[in-house]
Amino acid sequence: MNYRRTYFILTCLAFGFAFLYLPILSMVVFSFNASKLVTVWDAAHSPTLKWYYALLNNEEILDAAWISLKVAVTNASGAVILGTLAGFGLARFTQFRGRFTLNAMTTAPLVMPEVITGLSLLLLFVALEQSIGWPAGRGITTMTIAHMTFSMAYVTVVVQSRMATFDSALEEAAMDLGARPLKVFFVITLPIIFPAILSGWLLAFTLSWDDLVISSFTSGPGSSTLPLVVFSKVRLGVSPEINVLATITIGVVTLMIVGVSFWMSRAAKLEKAA
Amino acid sequence: MVALPYLWLLLFFVVPFVIVLKISFSDVDLAIPPYKPLIEWIGKNSLAIKVNFNNYAFLFTDPLYIHAFLNSIKVAFISTLLCLIIGYPMAYGIARSTASTRNVLLLLVVLPFWTSLLLRVYAWIGLLKANGVINNVLIWLGVIHEPLTMLYTPFAMYVGIVYSYLPFLILPLYANLEKMDWQLLEAAEDLGCRPWQAFYKITLPLSRNGILAGSMLVFIPAVGEFVIPALLGGPNALMIGRVLWDEFFSNRAWPVASAVAILLLILLVPFMMWYQSVQARESAGAR
Numbered sequence: 285m286n287y288r289r290t291y292f293i294l295t296c297l298a299f300g301f302a303f304l305y306l307p308i309l310s311m312v313v314f315s316f317n318a319s320k321l322v323t324v325w326d327a328a329h330s331p332t333l334k335w336y337y338a339l340l341n342n343e344e345i346l347d348a349a350w351i352s353l354k355v356a357v358t359n360a361s362g363a364v365i366l367g368t369l370a371g372f373g374l375a376r377f378t379q380f381r382g383r384f385t386l387n388a389m390t391t392a393p394l395v396m397p398e399v400i401t402g403l404s405l406l407l408l409f410v411a412l413e414q415s416i417g418w419p420a421g422r423g424i425t426t427m428t429i430a431h432m433t434f435s436m437a438y439v440t441v442v443v444q445s446r447m448a449t450f451d452s453a454l455e456e457a458a459m460d461l462g463a464r465p466l467k468v469f470f471v472i473t474l475p476i477i478f479p480a481i482l483s484g485w486l487l488a489f490t491l492s493w494d495d496l497v498i499s500s501f502t503s504g505p506g507s508s509t510l511p512l513v514v515f516s517k518v519r520l521g522v523s524p525e526i527n528v529l530a531t532i533t534i535g536v537v538t539l540m541i542v543g544v545s546f547w548m549s550r551a552a553k554l555e556k557a558a
Numbered sequence: 559m560v561a562l563p564y565l566w567l568l569l570f571f572v573v574p575f576v577i578v579l580k581i582s583f584s585d586v587d588l589a590i591p592p593y594k595p596l597i598e599w600i601g602k603n604s605l606a607i608k609v610n611f612n613n614y615a616f617l618f619t620d621p622l623y624i625h626a627f628l629n630s631i632k633v634a635f636i637s638t639l640l641c642l643i644i645g646y647p648m649a650y651g652i653a654r655s656t657a658s659t660r661n662v663l664l665l666l667v668v669l670p671f672w673t674s675l676l677l678r679v680y681a682w683i684g685l686l687k688a689n690g691v692i693n694n695v696l697i698w699l700g701v702i703h704e705p706l707t708m709l710y711t712p713f714a715m716y717v718g719i720v721y722s723y724l725p726f727l728i729l730p731l732y733a734n735l736e737k738m739d740w741q742l743l744e745a746a747e748d749l750g751c752r753p754w755q756a757f758y759k760i761t762l763p764l765s766r767n768g769i770l771a772g773s774m775l776v777f778i779p780a781v782g783e784f785v786i787p788a789l790l791g792g793p794n795a796l797m798i799g800r801v802l803w804d805e806f807f808s809n810r811a812w813p814v815a816s817a818v819a820i821l822l823l824i825l826l827v828p829f830m831m832w833y834q835s836v837q838a839r840e841s842a843g844a845r
Contacts, residue, residue, distance in 0.1 A: 289753050293654070296647035297663070303644070303721065304670050307681035310691055314684065323684045323691050366563040373560030386560060389567040391834050395775060397782020397826070399799045400819045403806060404574030407816070410591050411577050433570040436563065448841065494674040497784055500807075511676050518680050518789060522687075530677040537672045545665060 308534060315527035323522070335524040339532075342525060344513060352510040355424060356492040359431040363488040366432065367439025368481055372473070374440070375447030393437035402501030405430045409502065422504035430502040431492040438491060439484035446480030479548050486544065490537075575823070582816035583609045592810050613817035623801065623818070627825070630798040633712075634780035637719040638727075638773050644720065645727040645772065650761075652728070653735035664732070671725045679718050679789050686714050686790070710792025718786040723779070727772035734768025734840065735761075767840045774833035778826055798822055 310323075315336075318329035339345060370390055374383065393401065409419055409426050419426050454476070458468045474481075496511040503512065510529075517523055585594040585608070600606045617623040652663045670678060685691045686708040693705040708714055738761065746756040784799035791797070798818065806815040 293647055293651040296644075297651045300644055300648040300724075301666060304666070304724065307678055307685060307721070308670060308673070310685055311677070311681045321689070323687070323694070324689060366566055369559055370563035373563075377560070380560070382560075382564060386564050386567070388834065389571055390563075391837065392830055393571065395778040395826075395830055395833060397779055397799055397822065399782050399784050399802045400578075400823060401571075403802065403815060403819050404578045405570065407577045407581055407812070408570065408574040414591075429570060433567070436566070440563070490672050494676065496676055511674065514674075514676055514680070515785075518676070518683070522680070522683055526677070526680060527684075530674070530681065533677060534673050538669065541665065541669055541672060545661070549661070 308530075311527045311530040312534065315524070315531040317524065317527075320524060335528045339525045339528045345510070345525070345529070348508050348510045348513040351424065351507060352493055355428050355431060355509060356489045358428050359435055359492040360485045360489040362428070362432045363435035363439050364481055364485045367436040367484055367488070368443050368477075370436065371440040371443025371447060371480075372469075372477075375444045376452070390437045390440040393434040394441065396434075398495075398497035401434060402430070402498040405433065405498065406501040422502055423507040424503075426502045426504070427499055427507060427509070428492075430498050431488075431495060434498065435488035435491045438487050439481075442484045442487065443477060443480045446477050450476050479551065482544070486540065578816045578819050581813055582613055582820045583611070584813050585610050585612070586811055586813050591812065593813050610813075613813045614821075616814065617817055617821065622796070623798075626796045626798045626801045627821070629796050630781045630783075631825075633715065633719070633797065634777050634783075637716060637723065637780050638777045640716065640720045641724050641727045641776050642769065642773065645724055645731060646769075649728045649731035649735055649768075649772075652732050653738065654740070667725050667728050667732075675722055676785060679722065679786055682714065682718055682721065682790055683709060686717070709790065710795075712791070712795065715787050715791035715795050718790040719780055719783060722786060723776040726775040730771040730775065730840075731765065731768040734765050734771070738764060767836050770836045771833065771840060774829055774836070778829050778833070781826060782822055 314323060314325075316331035316333070317325055318332045318334065319326035370386060373380075374387060374390070377383070405426075406422070409422060412418060413420065455468050455472050458472050459465070463471065494511060495509075496515055499509050499512055500515075503509065514526060514529065517526060580596055581593055584596045586592060587594045594608070596608060598606045598608070648667075652660055652667070655663065683690070687693075688705045688707065688709070690709070692708070693702075696702045697705065742760050742764075743756050746760055747753065751759070782799040782802075783797060784803050787795040787797040787800050788803075802815050802818045802822070805811045805818060
């Protein structure tokens with residue numbers, strides 16, 4: 285390859301990654317800053333863990349984190365069931381009535397602006413409450429339903445693309461040997477697409493954990509999630525505790541992603557060796 | 559088997575749009591919920607349907623809304639271009655690196671996506687504000703003497719949008735470039751094509767679907783973006799997502815917000831269909 289081109293590409297990569305990581309790095313560094321002025325480094329008293337203690341004693345944030353956790357886990361589990369069924373159906377059955385509609389309905393939420401999804405779901409909940417009395421008011425239930433609706437689209441895409449790469453001969457062989465379709469699904473298909481299901485679960489969890497706009501529309505009193513609390517704080521100005529929250533989030537996510545990708549590459553190697 | 563997700567999406571994704579459409583034609587009311595019913599029984603046997611076009615008329619007469627729509631399209635378009643300029647060489651570089659480097663680089667692209675968007679946008683406030691990191695470093699280096707005003711300007715908003723959506727552009731583009739047969743480039747160069755010419759004549763046209771898919775993933779959500787203009791753009795950053803939010807939460811004008819949503823949807827549906835057809839072509843090509 286020609287040298288000038290290599291240098292050009294390397295420079296672009298370096299700049300691009302610097303752009304992606306500079307903000308993240310700055311939050312991590314300033315989470316240890318003693319000064320309340322967040323971005324002015326107080327060299328005399330830093331690094332310090334005092335904002336970490338402050339965050340761990342902040343009832344509002346801890347309560348919000350607990351609500352977020354409950355919503356995210358319920359959402360991820362529900363979205364994985366719905367998304368796997370949809371992804372499996374779309375990949376295996378190329379001809380059924382409503383395939384086109386299902387495909388469109390699972391692609392559209394990926395690009396739909398969140399304000400539209402949020403507004404439309406809220407109006408649905410209000411209309412349902414008026415006509416059948418359910419859901420009574422808005423809160424954790426309505427928010428979880430809203431999250432499941434857009435997360436399942438992501439799970440569908442992940443499962444569908446995994447299904448596209450695996451050999452359907454395995455399923456056919458099992459069926460030839462007399463296994464019933466349901467048994468084939470649980471014994472052959474499910475274990476093979478398990479990595480996709482796991483990534484789908486994690487993706488759905490993260491989408492729910494991070495969501496601000498759709499949650500703002502569909503939450504009610506007493507169901508403020510972490511992003512809602514963070515957003516109201518950030519609107520009032522920067523706060524050192526938010527840097528701490530970001531650092532903890534980044535730490536957990538990095539460990540999780542590195543762990544899962546390590547586990548997956550090992551599983552892929554084992555699969556190749558077998 | 560597909561019935562369950564099918565019905566779920568029908569109820570929670572399609573039906574809501576019908577309701578939005580309905581409410582966009584109803585009157586604002588000082589009640590809970592703040593709109594008048596469209597269909598009403600009057601007397602014993604007569605049904606009155608009141609379709610009200612005032613909300614739409616209002617949107618087209620007040621220059622604020624038209625301005626917000628046009629500005630959102632402009633911002634989304636420029637952001638998509640900037641993402642392409644930054645993201646294309648990155649996707650290309652990742653696709654051409656060795657297998658082990660490639661996995662690490664891909665992980666690095668995906669990682670920010672998994673950490674909260676809100677927190678990453680918040681980080682830019684700390685970087686861009688008057689006594690923020692960038693100004694402090696520039697003053698310390700002696701490049702500038704007075705802090706630059708960057709936060710709450712269009713510049714900050716562009717930085718935020720490009721930063722947040724860059725991974726969405728890189729990933730589909732990488733997936734496309736990864737399948738490229740690089741021997742075509744070597745062949746072209748052997749035949750006397752200059753590297754830039756070879757890129758322009760071979761790589762660029764072959765990666766068309768990747769460029770389109772990535773651009774749609776940036777452009778469509780960016781048009782309706784709320785968080786980034788609200789946090790970085792300042793009070794003058796007129797984006798349609800923000801207008802919808804304010805109509806709904808501040809003015810409690812649900813019918814007007816619904817009308818905004820319907821117009822935004824009409825604007826975006828052609829792009830969504832384009833995206834879906836590009837995706838279908840991509841997966842057909844992969845097989």
